[in-house]
Amino acid sequence: MKKLLLSWNNISLVKRIIIGLIIGIVLALTIPETASWVSIFGSLFVGALKAVAPILVFVIVIHAISRHKKGNKTNLKSIILLYALGTFLAGLTGVIASFLFPVTLSLTAGAEDLTPPSGIVEVIETLLFNIVDNPINALLNANYIGILTWAILIGIALRSAADTTKTMVENLSNAISVIVKWVINLAPIGIMGLVFDAIATSGLSALLDYGKLLVVLLGCMLFVALIVNPLIVFSFIRRNPYPLVLTCLKDSGITAFFTRSSAANIPVNMNLAERLGLNKNTYSVSIPLGATINMAGAAVTISVLTLAAVHTLGVEVDIPTAVILVVLSAVSAAGASGVAGGSLLLIPLACSLFGISNDVAMQVVGVGFIIGVLQDSCETALNSSSDVLFTATAEYAKKEKA
Structure with a gap:
């Protein structure tokens, strides 16, 4: 058994995830009722990631800020610029594609009980209140906005603390980083459970009626991931961007696709940033x-x-x-995490x-939930993988100038 575990751990994580993915698909298509217990592995994996992510961010940011020395640049301005540029161009891609390939919907009820934000002011207000949230x-x-705020403030306060205190932090x-590695090592089993649950419970038949809409949506996301983002990266580092782009999609995007949670994917991204040799003071924030x-x-x-x-x-x-829609979709998207329901509940705001x-807008939200099996998975994969992509881009660009 020990030799078997050692042999399993010697296989690369991505290959192990692919094996777990195949097993999950086979079980869901052949014996979905008999193997229904498999789905618990997915829930446990996502639960473990979500449990460790907040404390990981809190502790690692405090450590990075408390150890930060004056004169050490963190590239955060460049990264935030890249985040804003990437989100704006993604919104622009969606608008252009929608005019080139217009889609109409058969609207049905299904989201009446949800309450969308009344306006962009409410979205921004939610983010501001998250900043001053109680740390516990x-x-x-x-x-995470509140966690980051408190971690940065505590880190700044600890910069003048004794070395023994900094060593303890x-x-x-x-x-915490070691615990994260343990959790990530369980990704193949977790993803096996997640893909089993997705196929066994939702299936793909419900998505066929919305095929054209899905083609436009997923086509836009693929275009952003494989064309727009590489162009942004190239404009900063002036060399072939695809090795970095594909690494981020492979090592971050795959897990994000199945967890469908940017928050749950934070530990995965931290681990990838470390393997890429990025500055911890930068990527921890x-x-x-x-x-x-x-x-x-x-x-x-x-x-x-x-x-x-x-x-x-x-x-x-x-x-x-x-043009206003492009700007509104980009600004709203940046505030999506502060609204229950994420990006879908911001559609009525844009429709207004x-x-x-x-x-009518809430019926569109209902359609969004129907196709959410694929839409949300691809959306999260794009969002989360580009966090590492743009962090690495800013650091590589800085090295090119040095």
Whole structure:
């Protein structure tokens, strides 16, 4: 048994994940009822990631800030610029694709009980209140804006602390990092459970009626991941961006696709950033920040589904309004994590730009939930993998200039 475990651990994590993925698909298609217990592994894996992520961010950011020395640049300005640029161009991609390949919907009820934000002011207000959240409450509810705020403040306060205190924080940070590696090592079993549960319970038949909408949505996300993001990276580092892009999609995007949670993927991204040799002072802040505000996939979802409603109702759209939609989808996407329901519940906000009633907009949200099996998975994969991509891009660009 020991030799078997050693042989298993010697296989690369990605290959082990693929094996788990294949086993999950086979079990779901052949004996879904008999193997229903397999889905618990997926729930346990996501639960473990979500449990360790808040304390990981809290401790590692405190350690990084407390050890930070004056004169050491963290590239955060460049990373935030990349986050904003990537999200804006993703929204623009969604708008252009929706005009080139217009989609209409058969609207049905299904989201009446949900309450979307009343306006962009409410979205921003939610984010501001998250900043001043109680630190214990922020940790309990995985409010990463609040966690980051408190971790940065405590880290700054500890910069003048005794070396023994800083060593204790460092040891705690290292211990949490080890636990994260243990959890990530369980990814093949976890993803086996997740893919089994997705296919056994939801299936793919429910998605066929929305094939054209899914093609536009997923096509936009693939275009952003494989064309737009590489162009952004190339403009900064001036060399072939695809080795870095594909590494991030493979090592971060795959797990994000199945966990469907940017927060749960934070430990995975931290681990990848470490393996890429990135500056810990930078990625310990930029990765959890990206999980909150770097939302290219959400911008695509908001713009495409909003314009699907527009085309369904035959509303005319001029160029200035389309530009406003791009900006609105990018800003809304950055605030999506502060709203229950994520990007889908921000669709009524964008629909209001075209005078579409809330009743109709919430039917579009209902469609979003139907296709959410694929839409949300691809959206999270794009969002989360680009957190590491843009963090690495900023650091490589800095090295190129040095």
